[in-house]
Amino acid sequence: xxxxxxxxxxxxxxxxxxxxxxxxxxxxxxxxxxxxxxxxxxxxxxxxxxxxxxxxxxxxxxxxxxxxxxxxxxxxxxxxxxxxxxxxxxxxxxxxxxxxxxxxxxxxxxxxxxxxxxxxxxxxxxxxxxxxxxxxxxxxxxxxxxxxxxxxxxxxxxxxxxxxxxxxxxxxxxxxxxxxxxxxxxxxxxxxxxxxxxxxxxxxxxxxxxxxxxxxxxxxxxxxxxxxxxxxxxxxxxxxxxxxxxxxxxxxxxxxxxxxxxxxxxxxxxxxxxxxxxxxxxxxxxxxxxxxxxxxxxxxxxxxxxxxxxxxxxxxxxxxxxxxxxxxxxxxxxxxxxxxxxxxxxxxxxxxxxxx
Amino acid sequence: xxxxxxxxxxxxxxxxxxxxxxxxxxxxxxxxxxxxxxxxxxxxxxxxxxxxxxxxxxxxxxxxxxxxxxxxxxxxxxxxxxxxxxxxxxxxxxxxxxxxxxxxxxxxxxxxxxxxxxxxxxxxxxxxxxxxxxxxxxxxxxxxxxxxxxxxxxxxxxxxxxxxxxxxxxxxxxxxxxxxxxxxxxxxxxxxxxxxxxxxxxxxxxxxxxxxxxxxxxxxxxxxxxxxxxxxxxxxxxxxxxxxxxxxxxxxxxxxxxxxxxxxxxxxxxxxxxxxxxxxxxxxxxxxxxxxxxxxxxxxxxxxxxxxxxxxxxxxxxxxxxxxxxxxxxxxxxxxxxxxxxxxxxxxxxxxxxxx
Numbered sequence: 001x002x003x004x005x006x007x008x009x010x011x012x013x014x015x016x017x018x019x020x021x022x023x024x025x026x027x028x029x030x031x032x033x034x035x036x037x038x039x040x041x042x043x044x045x046x047x048x049x050x051x052x053x054x055x056x057x058x059x060x061x062x063x064x065x066x067x068x069x070x071x072x073x074x075x076x077x078x079x080x081x082x083x084x085x086x087x088x089x090x091x092x093x094x095x096x097x098x099x100x101x102x103x104x105x106x107x108x109x110x111x112x113x114x115x116x117x118x119x120x121x122x123x124x125x126x127x128x129x130x131x132x133x134x135x136x137x138x139x140x141x142x143x144x145x146x147x148x149x150x151x152x153x154x155x156x157x158x159x160x161x162x163x164x165x166x167x168x169x170x171x172x173x174x175x176x177x178x179x180x181x182x183x184x185x186x187x188x189x190x191x192x193x194x195x196x197x198x199x200x201x202x203x204x205x206x207x208x209x210x211x212x213x214x215x216x217x218x219x220x221x222x223x224x225x226x227x228x229x230x231x232x233x234x235x236x237x238x239x240x241x242x243x244x245x246x247x248x249x250x251x252x253x254x255x256x257x258x259x260x261x262x263x264x265x266x267x268x269x270x271x272x273x274x275x276x277x278x279x280x281x282x283x284x285x286x287x288x289x290x291x292x293x294x295x296x297x298x299x300x301x302x303x304x305x306x307x308x309x310x311x312x313x314x315x316x317x318x319x320x321x322x323x324x325x326x327x328x329x330x331x332x333x334x335x336x337x338x339x340x341x342x343x344x345x346x347x348x349x350x351x352x353x354x355x356x
Numbered sequence: 357x358x359x360x361x362x363x364x365x366x367x368x369x370x371x372x373x374x375x376x377x378x379x380x381x382x383x384x385x386x387x388x389x390x391x392x393x394x395x396x397x398x399x400x401x402x403x404x405x406x407x408x409x410x411x412x413x414x415x416x417x418x419x420x421x422x423x424x425x426x427x428x429x430x431x432x433x434x435x436x437x438x439x440x441x442x443x444x445x446x447x448x449x450x451x452x453x454x455x456x457x458x459x460x461x462x463x464x465x466x467x468x469x470x471x472x473x474x475x476x477x478x479x480x481x482x483x484x485x486x487x488x489x490x491x492x493x494x495x496x497x498x499x500x501x502x503x504x505x506x507x508x509x510x511x512x513x514x515x516x517x518x519x520x521x522x523x524x525x526x527x528x529x530x531x532x533x534x535x536x537x538x539x540x541x542x543x544x545x546x547x548x549x550x551x552x553x554x555x556x557x558x559x560x561x562x563x564x565x566x567x568x569x570x571x572x573x574x575x576x577x578x579x580x581x582x583x584x585x586x587x588x589x590x591x592x593x594x595x596x597x598x599x600x601x602x603x604x605x606x607x608x609x610x611x612x613x614x615x616x617x618x619x620x621x622x623x624x625x626x627x628x629x630x631x632x633x634x635x636x637x638x639x640x641x642x643x644x645x646x647x648x649x650x651x652x653x654x655x656x657x658x659x660x661x662x663x664x665x666x667x668x669x670x671x672x673x674x675x676x677x678x679x680x681x682x683x684x685x686x687x688x689x690x691x692x693x694x695x696x697x698x699x700x701x702x703x704x705x706x707x708x709x710x711x712x
Contacts, residue, residue: 059642069612069642243638256425265638277633282599282621284649286415286425291647293640 006032009107009333011073015061017272018341021334024061025079032110034088042092042116044101044123046085048353051107051330052140053337054175057081058269069295078106079333084129084139085111086356100129100356102139107333109353120297134315135324136356141348142179142311142322149296150179150239151307153261156299157292158237163188166231168250171241172213173200175348176263179311180239182208182320189237192230194246196343203346207321216246223249234258240291242267244276251280254289262293270341323347362388365463365689367429371417373628374697377690380417381435388466390444398448398472400479402441402457404465404709407686408496409693410531413437414625425651434462435689440485440495441467442712456485456712458495463689465709476653490671491680492712497704498535498667498678505652506535506595507663509617512655513648514593519544522587524606527597528569529556531704532619535667536595538564538676545593548586550602552699559702563677572602579605590614596647598623600632607636610645618649626697679703 010026019025037045056070057079064072073079087099092115095101103123105111115123126139134143141147153176154161167184171177172193181204184191192212193204204213212230219226227235227249234255240247243265250260268275284291314320325345327336330353340349366382375381393401412426413435420428429435443455448471451457459479461467471479482495490499497503509532510517523540527533528549537560540547549560550572560569568586575582583591583605590611596603599621606616624631640647670676681701683692686709696705 247637262641264641268638275635275638277635278637279631279633281603281634281637282624282631284647285618285620286649288649288651288654290649291640293642293644293646295644298644 003031003033004110006030006109007330008078008109009330011061011075011077011079013075014063018270019058019061019334019338021338025334027331034110037089037110037112039089039091039112042114043090044087044092044095044113044115045089046087046101046103046105046111046113048083048085048105048109048111048330049100049356050084050137050140051105051333051351051353052082052144053333053340053349053351054081054145055264055266055269055341057337058266058341078108080104080106082140082145083111083353084136085113090115095123095125100126100136100139102126102144107330109330130356134312134322137324137326137348137350137352138315138322140350141175141324142315142320143308145296146175146348147179147311148299148304148307149176149263150183151310152296152299152303153239153263153294154180154183154237155303157261157290157294158239158259161187161189161237164190165236166190166192166233166255167237167239168192168194168227168231168235169239169241170194170216170246171264171266171343172204172210173346174241174343175345177239177241178204178208178323178347179320181210183311183314184237185209185211186314186319190233192235200346203323220245224252227253237261239263240265244268248276248278248280251278251283251289254283254287256287258287258289260289260291262291266341266343325349327351329353359387359389360466362386362465363686364434364465365686367417367431367433367435369431370419374626375414375417375690375694377694381690383687390466393445393466393468395445395447395468398470399446400443400448400451400457400469400471401445402443402459402461402467402469404439404441404461404467404686405456405712406440406493406496407461407463407689407707407709408438408500409689409696409705409707410437410501411620411622411625411697413693414622414697434464436460436462438496438501439467439709440492441469446471451479451481456482456492456495458482458500463686465686486712490668490678493680493682493704493706493708494671494678496706497531497680498671498676499664501652502531502704503535503667504655504660504663505532505619506539507666508652508655508659509595509619509650510536510539510593511659513617513646513650514595514615517543517545517593520546521592522546522548522589522611523593523595524548524550524583524587524591525595525597526550526572526602527620527622527699528560528566529702530597530699531701533595533597534564534679534703535676537566539667539670540593541565541567542670542675546589548591556702559679576601580608583609593617595619596621600624604632604634604636607634607639607645610639610643612643614643614645616645616647618647622697622699681705683707685709 244267439461
């Protein structure tokens with residue numbers, strides 16, 4: 001077999017503020033001859049089909065000397081994250097050519113992955129991926145880490161999920177937000193969402209059937225006011241994706257015994273001048289509010305299976321719309337990532353690298 | 357019986373910043389003839405022996421139009437709070453002359469209390485109060501709401517209380533703090549405390565046997581540094597009594613899965629210019645930190661009995677020192693209250709109104 005081009009997306013440098021697709025990344029093209037790729041024991045050579053772009057990646061784009069729960073990306077190395085890929089060759093009998101897997105891989109067209117790591121960051125075979133029951137991109141969204149994040153946040157932090165209580169979710173048209181809201185509706189909660197443009201608000205109300213929704217940019221001068229208007233009974237559960245001034249306003253509108261699942265604070269990630277202060281934290285005492293951070297792999301071991309079973313059922317019943325925002329072409333990964341950070345995505349942001 | 361003087365402490369006006377004992381309160385003396393006091397059904401006439409002064413009272417000294425979890429004090433009315441009192445006369449067969457009770461009563465020498473309200477804010481008879489096993493002031497401290505607050509915060513919010521983990525408590529020589537720290541020691545935790553003067557720090561180390569302690573005023577320019585020094589393994593449990601910059605620093609030093617019981621934020625109560633911002637809130641996501649507010653009456657119904665049984669046992673074994681800061685004389689209630697807000701108390705601040 002002749003040589004092919006293997007395009008990679010290289011992380012060039014630590015960005016200041018919002019990353020710049022041209023300056024902070026580099027598209028690198030090398031040649032690869034697939035038959036010459038040598039696999040060690042328990043490895044697979046895969047063709048990357050989809051790559052996920054996620055807010056947490058911004059946390060990894062920092063000076064490597066600054067500690068965090070996630071390792072920093074190394075300048076000069078390829079970016080990496082969750083991918084959907086097709087197995088081309090395998091030295092592990094559990095995987096054969098043609099298998100579709102979800103894994104953690106580089107932003108490049110061909111990856112060699114170790115199958116030795118099991119668990120959350122290991123390689124997972126998806127037996128029904130070719131069934132056509134759902135788009136493959138869903139494996140990075142509602143049927144992947146995104147969906148699990150929604151499930152863990154609601155069940156681990158926010159129980160009891162009492163029907164009739166008010167769930168407010170920010171970045172509600174985003175990857176996790178849309179699952180949180182729709183799943184909340186299926187549980188009988190009153191669901192309110194916010195997003196950064198009117199088209200998204202429309203989508204939340206008309207397609208995802210949220211009970212109320214608003215464009216936070218139009219209400220930035222009085223977030224407390226719009227929250228009180230859209231949550232007339234107060235907020236019982238807040239699924240926190242944005243942080244900053246929104247969190248501060250939510251604390252004012254929370255009811256007694258409110259639960260706040262802190263999933264992300266995307267409004268803060270690109271602030272080169274430090275974070276916004278939270279001035280209403282004291283309300284957590286009077287109102288006995290719980291705020292708790294979590295990760296998608298935090299729940300009991302039964303959560304992933306239960307979550308995906310639940311979401312598949314809701315998908316089949318048409319009670320869950322899983323919108324993915326698909327950008328085409330590996331060269332567009334940096335731009336898709338930055339668009340997502342800027343809230344320009346509609347649903348889960350993924351990049352299609354190749355056809356199956 | 358001839359008439360007596362009944363001294364009352366009247367709440368005069370909403371303070372700006374730290375209350376002023378002379379301007380914001382008024383000592384009012386009226387006469388009372390005890391035999392002429394008419395009791396309705398289920399009432400008791402009591403002589404007040406001790407009155408509690410507590411940080412939460414500052415929260416009640418606000419414009420009554422501002423909502424909060426606690427009703428605002430009404431200017432012109434007496435202050436009120438937890439008291440220890442002796443029953444002089446009763447129309448409820450469950451109480452007889454000479455009984456000692458803990459109740460919610462006015463800051464005045466003689467109170468008429470309804471015994472109809474049961475539960476947390478009701479009148480509670482203390483059968484062994486005259487046994488001499490403990491000073492009566494303890495009924496407002498370790499054997500009262502103060503002790504229960506320590507117990508509920510640790511058990512409801514901070515479990516698991518794993519021996520060897522680091523518990524940090526602020527305002528550690530204060531009413532709740534000293535119980536939290538000593539009880540934490542008895543559970544095998546490594547206990548670190550802070551206070552606002554060297555004598556208190558000395559007391560924490562030498563008498564209460566804390567593993568480490570520091571004067572936060574001497575380290576105000578680098579709270580993170582002193583926390584890292586005194587908690588070399590990081591903070592697993594933070595019992596939050598002060599808020600503001602201390603909370604912000606603690607968030608930096610917390611370990612993964614840290615639990616923060618938010619009991620009070622006394623550093624913020626007297627700031628007329630608004631609260632300090634919390635800038636490190638984002639760390640709760642990466643480190644999966646839980647922050648939760650609570651009240652003393654929040655736990656399961658079994659908590660009070662279990663808590664007081666536990667603390668009595670520790671007191672008897674000499675493993676718990678229950679220091680009360682006793683000021684004498686009802687006229688000194690406002691000053692004792694303000695001293696306590698200013699951190700001048702050493703242990704639980706109470707005012708002795710009369711001898712038994």
